Amino acid sequence: MIASPPSTLLDKIWNNHLVHSDPGAPDLLYVDLHLLHEVTSAQAFEGLKVAGRTVRRPDLCVATVDHNIPTTDRSLPVLDSIARVQMEVLRENAQSHGIRLFDVDDERQGIVHVIGPELGLTRPGMVIVCGDSHTSTHGAFGALSFGIGTSEVEHVLATQCIPQRRPKAMEIRLEGDRPVGISAKDLILAIIGEVGVAGAAGHVIEYTGPVVGSLSMEERMTICNMSIEAGARAGMISPDTTTFEYLRDREFGPKSNDFDDLKTEWETLETDDGATFDRSVVMDIGDLEPQVTWGTNPGMVTGISGGIPNPDEIEDEEVRDSAERALKYMGLEPGTPMESINIDRVFVGSCTNGRLEDLREVARIVNGKRVHSSVHAMVVPGSTAVRRQAELEGLDRVFKDAGFEWREAGCSMCIGMNPDTLSAGERCASTTNRNFEGRQGRGGRTHLVSPATAAATALAGRFTDPRSG
């Protein structure tokens, strides 16, 4: 028997899902799990209907409402009639095609990338797709997981397959010890700052190095979540004991009698010694400090002790133009120290940082203290289950006593499709993933930070190093 050549984690998952391959054409991959939400699925179901096609595997689809649902009292009707129609259409489509839906009143409702892992739907070795770019989150479990457009959603509904060109494999190896008080969010923001917002285009990132192995699943999800912000459609981390332990006793996870067999299979999901990546980036994180974005894309980032850069010192014309434009939009002057910038709003939540660990971290910092009088702060849990658990632990009281609003689960102000938005000129420290112009509301100024930095900043009313408290 000929030993198979050493392969990457990406290659292994790819080859395991290869349904068909034609020279010159993209490979046809089988999809294990198709996640759906209200904003990018209606036109796909409509397309199926027009073409007289059906959903091939409704049993491999799971739907929820997250993007445009209100995070206020759920017993009240949704006032935005257009958003309401979108939710109703998802309901009808799920029902008529026999797709499981975690609706607004379901205890399992939440942001699609929070509930997938939480319910045990996400597993190592899977191919997972969803009409949402942050599908990269699920790669934290050693799955190949990526966002797709609505035509591709229709394609997967009809065929349970997706045609894809094999992307290149990129390794991002983190070396050095993680400094105390540095979060996964700081790591990924620093990575994006290093490789750039298009730096990993055409690639799937595998995060490696001893630090990565020491991260919790929540932290791994935060990192894989923002792979798309570096231009990669997917990011992944090889599964290990931490992964396997997380997956035990989840509602839709493997049953206990299958668990050991699956674990043996999952243990093979690693990049072999001697396998080569198309590209490798090594970063030493030993001196990293908390990160804050200053501009209008996630690569415009600096350490919290730093200041606003001077565009005049940037050589590349296009990069300089972007920086000038960003500073104008953000209302910031070159040279301003980050820690002197006052903020109006704090948002804690999203598929990047809306999990229980994130909320615990914020609560630890704000416990017994008060949000600065000029700041409006809110916490939106990533899922209803996160909300319930946080309440069991009394975190909601800590938040409310400190002056935070405590909301129902959803995407909320990360995308601002529901009524949770910034007003023009408002400056927000946000635990989310995108600081694009207008992302959280037209004219709103978003700075991406970790939950800990958001918490310390909420208390001080200006950007604050959470390690200094």
Add this chain to the structure above:
Amino acid sequence: MEPFRLHTGVVAPLDQADIDTDQIIPKQFLKSVSREGYGDFLFHDWRTEEGGAINPAFILNREPYKGASILLTGRNFGCGSSREHAAWALRDFGFRAVLAPSFADIFRENADQNGLAAISLEESIVRELLARAHREAPLRLTVDLEQCTVAESDTLVASFEIDAFRKMCLLEGLDRIGLTLRQAEAISLFEKQRWPNRPEAAPESL
């Protein structure tokens, strides 16, 4: 899908890198359940002033760019969210092609699915054309997908490379789902091998 073979039109220059899909079509317009009607909201926050009045300075609000059908722009166009609404909005406005040094992966796929030709040109050529599109407006170009060329009247401006499969799909306006359904047997076989006992049903726990 409407095929793309050859298109001649006015070029609108938008010289900026990393234009994200939140700029192309802001989130408040994603609530529709239709694929049409997004053209009015293309680049909404740039096209309008706060309060809704038309921003006369924005390129697509000015003659001769109002009727442009070729967008010329900076690298990494279409980064950010996976919203296909970005491609729908560009098409609905009247664009048939976007020329840029590079595109975000998901956007390029969405463009392909909608007969919008996302063509990568060398950065130096894009820079030169951006300058000319401002200076010599209206600059009219012809994108010929079959020949893989961009021309001005009969003068070649640039050649480009494109994946042969993407090219075929665009030229033919192919139904991609139909192509995959030709592999129905292979898909069924894959499912049988995967779940030998009950290929018609997912693992019980799902």
